[in-house]
Amino acid sequence: MTLRQISVFLENKKGRLAEVVGLIARERINIRALALADTADFGVLRLIVNDTEKCFAVLKQAGFVAQKTEVLAVEVNDRPGGLQRVLGVLDRVGINIEYMYAFVEKKADNAIVIFRVDQPEKAAKELESEGIAVLAEGAINQL
Amino acid sequence: MIWNVHYETLGREVLARLQGERLGELVDRLYRRVPFYRRRLEEREVKPADINRIADIRKLPFLTKDDLREVYPLELLAVDLADIVEVHTSSGTTGKPVVDAYTSKDIGIWAESMARTLAMGDTSRSDVVHNAYGYGLFTGGLGVHYGSRLIGAMVIPISGGNTARQLAILQDFRATVLTCTPSYSLYLAEAAREQGLDFAGLPLRVGLFGAEPWSEGMRREIEAKLHVKALDIYGLTEIIGPGVASECEAQDGLHICEDLFYPEVIDPQTGQVLPDGAKGELVLTTLTKEGTPMLRYRTRDITYLDRAPCRCGRTSVRMHRLLGRTDDMLIIRGVNVFPSQIEEVLLRIEGVEPHYQLIVERQERLDSLEVQVEMNERLFSDEIKKLERTERDIAEALFAALGIQTRVKLVEPKSIPRSEGKAKRVIDKRQL
Numbered sequence: 001m002t003l004r005q006i007s008v009f010l011e012n013k014k015g016r017l018a019e020v021v022g023l024i025a026r027e028r029i030n031i032r033a034l035a036l037a038d039t040a041d042f043g044v045l046r047l048i049v050n051d052t053e054k055c056f057a058v059l060k061q062a063g064f065v066a067q068k069t070e071v072l073a074v075e076v077n078d079r080p081g082g083l084q085r086v087l088g089v090l091d092r093v094g095i096n097i098e099y100m101y102a103f104v105e106k107k108a109d110n111a112i113v114i115f116r117v118d119q120p121e122k123a124a125k126e127l128e129s130e131g132i133a134v135l136a137e138g139a140i141n142q143l
Numbered sequence: 144m145i146w147n148v149h150y151e152t153l154g155r156e157v158l159a160r161l162q163g164e165r166l167g168e169l170v171d172r173l174y175r176r177v178p179f180y181r182r183r184l185e186e187r188e189v190k191p192a193d194i195n196r197i198a199d200i201r202k203l204p205f206l207t208k209d210d211l212r213e214v215y216p217l218e219l220l221a222v223d224l225a226d227i228v229e230v231h232t233s234s235g236t237t238g239k240p241v242v243d244a245y246t247s248k249d250i251g252i253w254a255e256s257m258a259r260t261l262a263m264g265d266t267s268r269s270d271v272v273h274n275a276y277g278y279g280l281f282t283g284g285l286g287v288h289y290g291s292r293l294i295g296a297m298v299i300p301i302s303g304g305n306t307a308r309q310l311a312i313l314q315d316f317r318a319t320v321l322t323c324t325p326s327y328s329l330y331l332a333e334a335a336r337e338q339g340l341d342f343a344g345l346p347l348r349v350g351l352f353g354a355e356p357w358s359e360g361m362r363r364e365i366e367a368k369l370h371v372k373a374l375d376i377y378g379l380t381e382i383i384g385p386g387v388a389s390e391c392e393a394q395d396g397l398h399i400c401e402d403l404f405y406p407e408v409i410d411p412q413t414g415q416v417l418p419d420g421a422k423g424e425l426v427l428t429t430l431t432k433e434g435t436p437m438l439r440y441r442t443r444d445i446t447y448l449d450r451a452p453c454r455c456g457r458t459s460v461r462m463h464r465l466l467g468r469t470d471d472m473l474i475i476r477g478v479n480v481f482p483s484q485i486e487e488v489l490l491r492i493e494g495v496e497p498h499y500q501l502i503v504e505r506q507e508r509l510d511s512l513e514v515q516v517e518m519n520e521r522l523f524s525d526e527i528k529k530l531e532r533t534e535r536d537i538a539e540a541l542f543a544a545l546g547i548q549t550r551v552k553l554v555e556p557k558s559i560p561r562s563e564g565k566a567k568r569v570i571d572k573r574q575l
Binding site: 005007009010011037038039041042044046063064065066067069098099116 | 518519520523524525526527530531534552553554555556557558
């Protein structure tokens, strides 16, 4: 069970991030999770939003280079050792993590960790079989 | 199709004799009528009687762009002003413009050379020529126009700019031949794609592209995106405008109309004439022009000549597509490099499109070159390390091919300015 993330190429220029976020806000698209990875020259903005297709279309229309990627949203107990358990499972079954980022759930005592891994379907299955909750695309909008 | 079978397939010896005769007449005329040329010849102690064969051209002095600025606007005129029917000038972006003043016969020579050029793309009276070169003082628009008229093709004088209208007219009048700068053709293709217009559905079959140096990689890109055969054409205001040389369907060098424009290639440092095949600065002499004839004009364009027979049947000498200009040659830590060579390497890399810009800077007396390449769907990855690898791969390819160290920077799409005329490839920030 995977969900889609949008990645956007951005140059490291003053105000660029604000422009993208503003563009999305004007379309009344809600950003559920966000992470920015960057180098000296450029960055890749990763977004999980409530309406992936619309957001993707808006970005393309505005001339951005963007891509949709399958990621995992994993519910982790928001207490010491919670993340380690998830990583342990992935390690044991030989899944490589390209990158990850986390945010804290508002309504429950959980953190959500977004994983980009090399075999998302397999990773989801293994985690679920260990009783770890992997969220579907719709579910993340309910949080 | 060969437009002028007689002149374009002359035997080499007959041609050399014709060139020699024409040169003799030209020098005689200039000596008598143009004080500037007379002074130059006298300085070298050359008399018209010394010029009997084409090889005697080496006795004559060169003419440079700086010379032309000195004689601006009409000091080089070799006929009465009343005999001039049209004037064109260069843009003058690097100083005073250079002037070409045409007599009625000169316009005829221009039309003839452009008819030959258009015929290399098989243009006939049943073709529709969409001419997106600028009309005005710039020679591109009217040069194509006169050539098309001579052939009897239907010319659409749309000129440059207003891309949306260009696309509408292209479809409505079912153009078969496109003429514009190579960078503008890609701009048209990009605009068409945004409108959902596919060039494959248009009857366009050939494009004649010139007025700026471009590469084989860019040719492949244009041919794929516009679904045309892309031919390189060459010319310059000083000599006549477009029409000096053009590729035939073999796409293997540009045939120079050498019964009209005599080419030499020289070492730009020493002025020594170089043998065929050796790279150097192209020098041209207008053998038949009346208004403002050019004697051994140094074009600053870098190329080499090839006199081997071409499979198209023309016997005229071919010049290699421009390798660059003596004045846009970059010297990066002692290595000479032309923007066109960098383009060639870039476009060989999977996913790289011809949207790039070169930034030259000087830090602590060392030149550095930043190569900006636009990001696109094919190059993009959401993993930083893959993007960094792309930058590294490009830099390594440039180093392997050209021996220069560059800093490659991926930039956002459309962040490099698009041009409707000549593309600006180099930004030189050096304080020289």
